[in-house]
Structure formats: structure tokens, C-alpha cells
Amino acid sequence: MMLRLALLGTWVLCGIVCMVMGAKLSKDFYSDTCPDVGDIVTRSIAASAARSNVVAPSILRLFFHDALVQGCDASILISSTADNEAERDYVENKSLRQEGFDAIERAKHDVESACPGVVSCADILALAARDVVVFSGGPSWEVFLGRKDGLISSSKLVEGRIPQANSDLRQLYQLFSSLGLSITDLVLLSGAHTIGFSHCDQFMGRLYSFNSPGSSDPSLDPDLLASLKQECPMEGGDPSTVVAFDEKSPFTFDNNYYRDLQSGRGLLFSDQVLFNDETTRGVVNQLASSPDQTLFFDNFVISMVALGNVTSDLPGNVRQVCSRFNQ
Incomplete structure (x- = not known):
């Protein structure tokens, strides 16, 4: 039985389909095009987590930092170029562990081998965040899918979107309530x-x-x-x-x-x-x-379902490689 806190705030779990900020997410989104995507990601992330105990917290942090800026669009995974300093190189993101990025890239490779050009990096990251919580002894949940990968990743967009270590409650709540x-x-x-x-x-x-x-x-x-x-x-x-x-x-x-x-x-x-x-x-x-x-x-x-449903209504696509935009 689901136990729900009643002191502050209320929640409504999505049914079959979630509509959030213009995006339509569904638990059956890949049922025809990549029905085994969940199992593929779970196996890949489990293998990465077995190699390093920092993979679990690293991926969970990646998911949070992605969702807080432009919603869940995998923009945090983009590498910087000579012409663009990406989100991951903003000062507050430079401590994100490479092991987390590498684990998502390996999962993307495994998914592409089975279902090329179908599953977004944003959905893979959302699935991986659920998996690492489970691997760490935490709960599982249904991840609604159908996110697109963002076409923009700029460190300039991160300012004021990531909680600071010295933030007070008012500052934290303003950030979360904006989502x-x-x-x-x-x-x-x-x-x-x-x-x-x-x-x-x-x-x-x-x-x-x-x-x-x-x-x-x-x-x-x-x-x-x-x-x-x-x-x-x-x-x-x-x-x-x-x-x-x-x-x-x-x-x-x-x-x-x-x-x-x-x-x-x-x-x-x-x-x-x-x-x-x-x-x-x-x-x-x-x-x-x-x-x-x-x-x-x-x-x-x-709350994780609610965070995962924060998506952007900006144009997006499915990246071939999570760390760079499609050519």
C-alpha cells in the first residue's frame, strides 16, 4: 500500500500517460519500437555499477542536474566544444563524476545495438536513475518514457538553476517550485x-x-x-x-x-x-x-516521478551519441 505524507503538498501519480510542459510520456512508449529497452539499460547500468561504487550516486546526481535545467532532455551529457561551453562545464557541474557519464554512454551503446535511432539519451538517463536507486537498496517505480534529447546545452543556462551548498530553504523552494x-x-x-x-x-x-x-x-x-x-x-x-x-x-x-x-x-x-x-x-x-x-x-x-516528468516543450531529437549533438 502506498503511504503518503499529508503534512505539506499533494501529489497525483500519472496514469498511463503523463502530460507535462507539452511532452507526452507513456510507460508503453517503446512497446513496439524497443520493447526490451528497460532490461537492456538495467543490465548495462548493473555492469557499470559493479565496476565502480561511485556509479550509483553519480548517475542519480546527473539526473537531478539535468532535470533542473531545461527539464529532462539529457543536455547535461553534452561535451563542450571550442564554440560552446556546455552545461557539464558550469562551475557547479564540474564535480560530476566521469563514471556516471561513461555508464550512460555504455547504456546508450547497448540500446543502439538493439534499437538504433529509437531511444533518447534522456529516457536512458531516467531509467538509469531508477536502476541505481534499486541497486542501492531503494525502491523501484515505473518510468514513463518519450522524452526527446535537447538541442541546446550551454553553461550560461545553469546559473541560478542548481541548488547551492549554502542555499537556505527559501532559495531551495523557489528553485523547486519553478518546476x-x-x-x-x-x-x-x-x-x-x-x-x-x-x-x-x-x-x-x-x-x-x-x-x-x-x-x-x-x-x-x-x-x-x-x-x-x-x-x-x-x-x-x-x-x-x-x-x-x-x-x-x-x-x-x-x-x-x-x-x-x-x-x-x-x-x-x-x-x-x-x-x-x-x-x-x-x-x-x-x-x-x-x-x-x-x-x-x-x-x-x-517525487522522482514528478521530477522525471519535468520536460521541455522545445524541439528535440534522439541523439546517436549522448555526449554530442547529431550532425
Whole structure:
């Protein structure tokens, strides 16, 4: 049975067909042209994930960063050229792991071998995002398909569309609401940080210069603060050092993320603010208190479907290779 949060926002799951921003998505979109696309993508992504444990969080982050800019159109996958700096090279996207890009390219190659010129990279990315959540112990859901690959990818379009590590709740909600997502969707989708890592530079301000030079964020758990200062020293540290969002189970999709927020152990300010702000604290408490993950899993699925249905009404096509536009 689907359990639904009732504190903030409401959701409506799509039926057979979803109409969002001009796009028509259907669970049967490739039933005639590429009926095995789901199985092909799952096998390919599983093989990539077996080679590297960073593939799962990398693909999930790719999906988010793609959806937030022009909707789900695979524009994040385009490589820059001498004439165009693409989305992936915007400063906030440069930390996206190459393993995620490579896994999507391999999946595209496998799909093209079976169904040439039929399945978009955007749909492959949406399927892969679902798969890596499942591989990490999380829930599964029906992915509605029929997206087109965008014809534009520019770093200039990313400004103001990607959440910042120091964003407050108002800034986060403005971004999500512009996509038709609720404040509860924001809390649920932030739960994707139950897997993966962040670089030191994303939270150094919380450690050493929160309100003034030398000050730390008082909402940080003291033990976590001391540990982070050791891993990310103010001087002489390695900027490539990464720290797990969920130190207890960084590769397992569970609700420990919300329990960490309750104890002041959210890694980024934009994580911890979900508990610190009374507007969303109740949702965090509900998700943290579910002993069998059901409340989190059921509602995360609804929000992921909503995010995946954010598509563009701009012209698009099916790319031959995900990292470059068709010639």
C-alpha cells in the first residue's frame, strides 16, 4: 500500500500517460519500437555499477542536474566544444563524476545495438536513475518514457538553476517550485543524499567562517564538526577530498539521511536547513521515524516521478551519441 505524507503538498501519480510542459510520456512508449529497452539499460547500468561504487550516486546526481535545467532532455551529457561551453562545464557541474557519464554512454551503446535511432539519451538517463536507486537498496517505480534529447546545452543556462551548498530553504523552494514541485518534494528528493559524497569546498564555510571569520555553524554536531575539520583542514588540505553525506551507510539507500539531520549531522547547510527550519522539520521527523523505510520509499518514488516528468516543450531529437549533438 502506498503511504503518503499529508503534512505539506499533494501529489497525483500519472496514469498511463503523463502530460507535462507539452511532452507526452507513456510507460508503453517503446512497446513496439524497443520493447526490451528497460532490461537492456538495467543490465548495462548493473555492469557499470559493479565496476565502480561511485556509479550509483553519480548517475542519480546527473539526473537531478539535468532535470533542473531545461527539464529532462539529457543536455547535461553534452561535451563542450571550442564554440560552446556546455552545461557539464558550469562551475557547479564540474564535480560530476566521469563514471556516471561513461555508464550512460555504455547504456546508450547497448540500446543502439538493439534499437538504433529509437531511444533518447534522456529516457536512458531516467531509467538509469531508477536502476541505481534499486541497486542501492531503494525502491523501484515505473518510468514513463518519450522524452526527446535537447538541442541546446550551454553553461550560461545553469546559473541560478542548481541548488547551492549554502542555499537556505527559501532559495531551495523557489528553485523547486519553478518546476512545479512542492516543498515536500524538495525534502524527499534531498533524501537522494543518503548515498554519495561531497567535496570539502562545499561545506568549508560551515567549519571556519559561518557568520564571521573563525566561526562554525552552531547547528553542526560537535563531534561531526571536529571530524570534518580533521578531514578538511583550513590550510594545507586536499581540495579533492570527499566526505560521505551519510557516514553510516554511504552506499545504501535508506532514511539515515533524515536521522542525521535530526542530530545536526547534515553535511551541507542546504541539507541541515531542512530540519533547522520549522517549515520542513515535521516532514523530516516523519521520514526519520519510519522504521522500515516505507514512508520514505513510497513518497520518494512519487517525487522522482514528478521530477522525471519535468520536460521541455522545445524541439528535440534522439541523439546517436549522448555526449554530442547529431550532425
